[in-house]
Amino acid sequence: MGAKPVMLVTGAGRGIGAAVAKLAAARGYDLVLTWRHGQAAAEATAAACREAGATVELIQADAGDPAANARCFAALDSRFGRLDALVANAGITGPASDFLDSTDATWAEVFRVNVLGLAATCREASRRMATGHGGRGGGIVALSSRAAEIGSAFEFIHYAATKGAVDSMVAGLSKELAGQGIRVNAVAPGMIDTDIHASAGIPERIGRIVPNIPLRRMGTPEEVAEVVLFLLSPASAYVTGAILPVGGGR
Template sequence: MLLKDRVAIVTGAASPRGIGLATARALAAQGARIAILDLNEEAVQRAAGELGKGHRGYRCDVSSHEQCRKVVAAIQSDLGPVDSLLAFAGISRSTRFLEVTPEEYEAVMQANLRGTMNICQAVVPGMIEKGGGSIVCVGSIAAQRGGGVFGGTHYSASKGGVQSLAKAMARELAPRNIRVNAVAPGLIETDIFEGKLTETRKAEIAATIPMGRVGQPRDVADVCVFLVSDWASYVTGVVLDINGGLHIH
């Protein structure tokens, strides 16, 4: 029970086959009390209920600074001081560069980069007050390679921003005993690719991955448990690849 009685917020964690919910399950299995955040009220309550007694679901649009501030205050009141934040909320778009509209660019940046900034700004004051904490931000192989299998240029840019944000926060917050790391998943088989990742396409992609398979949500979840646990107590400012060897650099 690496995380017994600790409180963890997981954003973007209501999708049944998503990385966020897989991570929430893994954290709960290690004893943490989970606050699930997502856009759909019914979905967050269903996801929290799946985890069992003691876990809570909250509707929150992380692109809103005010909603983030209010929901973190509610979580602190309901569950206690927050020990860990795992910022998974975001959107993916595969639009080609010259076809990206200003509106779509803003939507991606707001959800991915601004959303990460908002929820971190809401959580950090409480972590400072309690004497420390741990944050995991979610980047992408798309930020490292200049595009992924499905992510477009604006998506890649947003995730590059998230990874840089995590490093900068790690440097600034380390003296306050707050560790900040990022994970950079490769292609992970989740609901986000529903309708796009056919069995034929999945086999084609798997053939390009040294480990011979597409990633699963639990592959990312287990790494996140490590990063927020005391086993990673001297790890901060890292962008940790989770891609089966697809991008070795």
């Protein structure tokens, strides 16, 4: 078991999660990376991290599945025996729709992954990092969204509601875990240049929203990753309970 710090990044196969993993590898972390869909992309992310010097454990896991969550942490314990940072990035939008056309199934699935999955992952990670449980302390960064404040009317109210829950969880956990040596923060991205919009079935959304962004462009996954790594670094040692918007002013 090495002396390098260990980070768990959920949903690390592509997009923001992949960018976080690659930057963390470059900054000296060993990594446990999970992915749900897109094996080739996940393996490419893991390969890039290894090339940067990281030891990587790559695990297929649905963030909202308790059995998969248990397998993930068992693999972490076996491979590294420690955890120093969690980036809880895994999440889904569900299909875009007006609220009146949304279904119970969509609401249940998005909450299962984005809220219940997040809670389970944070709980298991905290048990390993908490100084009162023999851990070294550490940091958690959850991926929220500007949707939590904006509300995403006519498209993603179900998704926005889950990110509001993420913000509430971060507020509570930051207080409860501070005495255990764990800082808990969130990053709230806005329009980021990933495939999430096309995956939700509305690729044209980009053209509608970008003109309303004060910086007049989408952000990049790498720009979000820089903020995530800042929140896990000694440079932010007095920051906990923060929800930092990365939305170009929107």
